[in-house]
Amino acid sequence: MATLKILIFPDPKLRTVAKPIKDVNDSIRKLAEDMLETMYSGEGIGLAGTQVDVHKRIIVIDVSNEKNDPLVLVNPVIKEVVNNENKAYSEGCLSVPGIYEELERPSAVEVSALDLDGKEFTFIAEDILSVVIQHEMDHLEGKMMVDFLSNLKREMIRKKMAKYKAT
Ligand code: GNR
Ligand code: NI
Numbered sequence: 001m002a003t004l005k006i007l008i009f010p011d012p013k014l015r016t017v018a019k020p021i022k023d024v025n026d027s028i029r030k031l032a033e034d035m036l037e038t039m040y041s042g043e044g045i046g047l048a049g050t051q052v053d054v055h056k057r058i059i060v061i062d063v064s065n066e067k068n069d070p071l072v073l074v075n076p077v078i079k080e081v082v083n084n085e086n087k088a089y090s091e092g093c094l095s096v097p098g099i100y101e102e103l104e105r106p107s108a109v110e111v112s113a114l115d116l117d118g119k120e121f122t123f124i125a126e127d128i129l130s131v132v133i134q135h136e137m138d139h140l141e142g143k144m145m146v147d148f149l150s151n152l153k154r155e156m157i158r159k160k161m162a163k164y165k166a167t
Pocket of ligand 1: 043044045046047048051090091092093094095131132135136139
C-alpha cells in the first residue's frame with residue numbers, strides 16, 4: 001500500500017475530465033487500495049482519481065464512523081435523481097484543505113457502478129453518502145466545490161491555498 005500525493009486547488013490538473021476504465025484489473029484494484037489509504041490518512045470520507053492525478057473514473061468513499069466500510073465505485077453513473085428536493089450540507093475537500101462551504105445538492109440519487117470484480121451494481125444513496133458521491137463525481141468531470149461559490153469567495157480561497165502550499 002502507498003499514499004498518493006493529493007493535488008491542491010487551483011492546480012489545473014484538477015480540471016481534467018477522467019476516462020472510463022475499460023478493464024477492472026489488478027492495477028485498478030491496487031489503485032483503489034492506495035486511494036483508500038490516501039483518503040483514510042487524510043481523514044477524508046471520499047476521494048476521486050482526479051485528486052491523485054489519475055484521470056480514470058474511480059472513486060473511493062467511507063462515510064462510516066468506524067472507518068471500516070470502504071466503498072469503491074468504478075465508472076459511476078447517476079441514473080436518476082430520486083428526490084428532487086435539494087439539501088444543504090457543509091462540504092470540505094482534500095484538494096481545498098481547511099475550507100468548508102455550505103452547498104445545495106439533490107438529497108437522493110440512484111447510482112450504478114462497477115465493483116472491483118468488474119460487476120455492475122446499483123443502489124440509492126441518501127444523506128451524506130449522496131452528497132459525497134455527487135462531490136466525487138464532480139471531480140471526475142474536472143469540477144470542484146469552489147465552482148459553486150462566488151468569484152470573490154473563490155479568489156479568497158485561491159489566496160489561502162497559496163499560503164497553505166507555502167507551509
Ligand atoms: O473528506 C471530505 N469530506 C466531505 C464533506 C462533505 C462533503 C463532501 C466531502 S468529500 C471530502 C473528501 C474529498 O475531497 N473528496 O473529493
Ligand atoms: Ni473533493
